[in-house]
Amino acid sequence: MDEYRTSVNDLAKACAHSADAVEWAEFLRRCAPLAGLVAMRISRMWRCSSSPATVDDIVQEIFLKLCERDRRILRDFEPRGEDSFMGLLRIVSASVANDYFRRLNSTKRGGKVVTMPLIEDASSFASPGVHPSAQMERSALLAELDNKLRSAPETIRQRDCDLFWLYYLQGFTAEEIAALPTFGLTAKGVESALRRVTKWLRGEIERSGPGEQFNPGAE
Numbered sequence: 001m002d003e004y005r006t007s008v009n010d011l012a013k014a015c016a017h018s019a020d021a022v023e024w025a026e027f028l029r030r031c032a033p034l035a036g037l038v039a040m041r042i043s044r045m046w047r048c049s050s051s052p053a054t055v056d057d058i059v060q061e062i063f064l065k066l067c068e069r070d071r072r073i074l075r076d077f078e079p080r081g082e083d084s085f086m087g088l089l090r091i092v093s094a095s096v097a098n099d100y101f102r103r104l105n106s107t108k109r110g111g112k113v114v115t116m117p118l119i120e121d122a123s124s125f126a127s128p129g130v131h132p133s134a135q136m137e138r139s140a141l142l143a144e145l146d147n148k149l150r151s152a153p154e155t156i157r158q159r160d161c162d163l164f165w166l167y168y169l170q171g172f173t174a175e176e177i178a179a180l181p182t183f184g185l186t187a188k189g190v191e192s193a194l195r196r197v198t199k200w201l202r203g204e205i206e207r208s209g210p211g212e213q214f215n216p217g218a219e
Contacts, residue, residue: 008086009079016074028063034086035062035093042097045162045182048104062089062096080144087143087150094165142169148204149197156197159183163190164197 006014011027014020039058043050066073073092077085149161163183166172167190174190177183185193 008083009077012074012077012085013079016071016077031086031089032059032063034089035059038090038093039097041158042094042101046098046101046105046180047182048101058093058097058100061100062093065092065096081147084143084147087146090150091142091146091165091169095169098166145201148201152200156200160193160197163193167194 006026008027008030011023011030014023015027018024036055036059039055039062040050043054043058048054073088077088079085080087149156149164163177166177167174174187174194177190178185178187183190
């Protein structure tokens with residue numbers, strides 16, 4: 001494989017079943033900058049340190065997550081368009097970074113931290129007994145939703161994307177999101193923003209007709 005001409009989708013699929021040092025070095029070279037940018041954005045959202053050391057720690061956790069369970073995230077990944085792995089990587093990176101700062105804040109408060117499982121875990125989005133193929137479809141759908149949200153910055157602001165993933169992926173309540181100083185919203189304001197985003201997403205999905213329907217609880 002010519003790593004320098006291979007798409008990141010193909011690199012992800014290759015690394016799912018390979019320990020080739022050259023392939024992994026190229027995979028890390030392509031993916032680490034995006035993981036670092038997401039980690040920095042999440043750290044700013046939490047009003048926490050975005051020092052290079054903190055970002056490096058989070059990036060390391062992101063790639064450890066990609067390698068967990070015999071690289072299950074990589075093995076389950078199915079491309080949905082050019083460089084669609086990057087959409088999945090954004091979601092994993094944001095989830096890992098949010099978990100990192102939730103643990104950090106909980107430790108400072110002396111409390112217990114409860115984190116939502118990441119997207120490769122069946123308990124995140126499926127009931128017990130759901131076939132693994134359905135879980136793979138769900139992961140692919142999340143990456144597709146991320147791409148849709150990022151494709152319309154004039155309609156869906158970055159703030160609203162953050163609200164959406166905190167609520168639907170990380171399991172924050174509207175009250176918990178409102179308590180984060182970066183947003184400056186009340187709980188009702190958070191709920192209003194979520195309704196607007198989900199309504200827009202439903203319209204986009206109805207027009208594109210994906211294989212799986214998005215049906216979040218917010219109306």
